[in-house]
Amino acid sequence: MTTTSNVSGTGSSTTSSSVNQALSSSSASASDLQSQFLTMLVTQMNNQDPLNPMDNSQLTSQLAQISTVSSLQTMNTTLNQLLSQNSASQAMNSASLIGRSVEVPGSQISVAGGTPSKFGVDLPTAADTASVTIKDSGGNVVRTLTLSNKAAGVQDVSWDGKDNNGNTVADGQYTFSVSATAKGNSVSPVALNYATVQSITGDSSGVLVGLTNGQSANVNDIRRIS
Template sequence: MTTTSSVNGTSSTSSINSTLQSGSSSAADLQNNFLTMLVTQMNNQDPLNPMDNSQLTSQLAQISTVSSMQTMNATLNQLLSQVSASRAMDSAALIGRTVMVPGSHVSVKDGVTGQIGVDLPSTADSVTVSVLDQGGNVVRTIDMKGQVAGVHDITWDGKNDAGALVADGDYTFKVSATANGSSVQPVALVYGKVQSISGDSSGVLVDVGNGQTAGVNDVRRIL
């Protein structure tokens, strides 16, 4: 008696899924592989228990879905690339403009401080700003008291807690804000003039000088 080997839909589906996950085959390759497996399956099916129409239809639908998804992914990637390029071109208008972006560095020159601010995601009943020198020592503490949610400028007159002007140089600042004893996760902000526009895998970036960049989506204010 001739022995027939049984090839079921599960092995075919597993092979398709494995090929798709590897990401090494195109939609055309997947279709060719599927058709080869399908013909082999039909030639070697059990005559006493042949594959019915519903199984055939199901497997054809699977390969059609896989092919459509790969085509859709390719189209979406092209659209994303075009959108990214378009956003970079639109963002070029920011060059030369002063923007407010996340940052914690502030400089003092001739007794004049750089502009700084804070973004509060929710209303806070207490907002405190600590300015630190390069040694990490707190030279000035600013109590902003309660503030509503939103972007706020921080006023620092360039003086320390004793009322004397601090030395020119670079400083950092930290902002703490709480509501009912819990932090509202404030974001420290700095102003800077946009020097250039660039892009990487994370999106469009604005260069505000001093080696500092920020995502264009992180720009809080444009002057």
């Protein structure tokens, strides 16, 4: 008498478990999943109990999952290609910025010959008052500037290079911070540096501009070009 091995229950469970494991693995490709599934499916069909065959609904579910993974991986590849092409195009378009002066987020000021480098502030809303605090490399406050009735947007800040006592500060590196209020409420201005663009590069975060002050910034963060 010929005996038939009943692997319907265990085979179906093994197929589901193995495929689900592969589906949860980020390293599994769509072709790997399809190959693995078909191998297990053929093995299961060859060993199933004719009196208790494979559950068609489970087979359909596994096929649908594999189809979904394959579609998503194809879509992901296409999107990555489009992003790479867009990044390259943006880098080429940004090449015209080389040699131009731009304003980007930053809080550095350089003083040379008693003359400070240009800097500014980006106000999210119109401000009744804004306070600019300038510090030396040791963190000591050397000058506090008060700005009144400033409109929203990019605003230049004028500093004569003197401290609060009217003395010309020493050449070197300084930093500044900005606070502002509008109708009694605090707003969050952004400190801005002026610098000249000397290079254009790209990485996973997008197109970057290399500046003469040693800073780099995303091209989308440029507030003003002159």
